[in-house]
Amino acid sequence: MQEKAWLVKSLKLTQRTLQRWRKQGGAEDGRPNATRPAPANKLSEVEEQQVLEVLQQPHNRSLPPSQIVPALADEGLYIASESNFYRVMHKHDQQHHRGRSKKRTARPLTSHAASGPNEVWMWDITWLPGPVKGLFFYLYLILDLYSRKIVGWEI
Numbered sequence: 001m002q003e004k005a006w007l008v009k010s011l012k013l014t015q016r017t018l019q020r021w022r023k024q025g026g027a028e029d030g031r032p033n034a035t036r037p038a039p040a041n042k043l044s045e046v047e048e049q050q051v052l053e054v055l056q057q058p059h060n061r062s063l064p065p066s067q068i069v070p071a072l073a074d075e076g077l078y079i080a081s082e083s084n085f086y087r088v089m090h091k092h093d094q095q096h097h098r099g100r101s102k103k104r105t106a107r108p109l110t111s112h113a114a115s116g117p118n119e120v121w122m123w124d125i126t127w128l129p130g131p132v133k134g135l136f137f138y139l140y141l142i143l144d145l146y147s148r149k150i151v152g153w154e155i
Contacts, residue, residue, distance in 0.1 A: 043084055051080050051088045062098055065089070114146035121151055128155070 043051070054060060060068050065085035072079060080088070089095040097103045114120040122143050127136040142152040 043080060043088065047080060048088050048091075051085055052092060052094075054079060055085070055089065055094065062100055064098070112145065114144075117144055117146045117149075118151075120145040 054068065054072070055065075063071075065082045069080075069082045069085060086095065112120045122145055124141050124143070126139045126141065128139050129135075130137055137155050140154045141150065143149065144151050
């Protein structure tokens with residue numbers, strides 16, 4: 001009991017959390033930032049190097065792992081999963097623009113901003129169903145961008 005009270009105070013955990021962890025199969029630390037052992041199915045260094053070699057082949061340089069892995073599977077070769085390819089790329093700082101196409105560029109927003117009412121109005125034309133099948137009405141609507149209130153309308 002003394003140990004439990006010390007754990008609760010020093011780790012800033014509730015007693016209920018400790019009870020849940022122990023019920024789930026042990027006294028292992030369940031916090032997100034706790035140090036944990038490496039998974040048993042983690043890729044070895046040799047396998048990581050093999051993934052890097054495949055990624056750096058000339059015909060794979062401009063392809064994402066979502067296309068490389070199926071292409072390898074068509075050849076009857078399985079090295080690692082698509083997510084493992086992404087993990088290796090991220091680990092070795094290769095998770096950036098690949099290929100001959102242009103990189104994405106950040107462009108300034110072209111939309112308008114309103115800091116108060118009646119600064120920017122927007123409009124829309126919507127089809128409204130009529131009383132008879134196949135008959136529609138046009139709703140012309142003008143809205144204030146800031147307050148989202150209807151400024152004018154016409155059917």
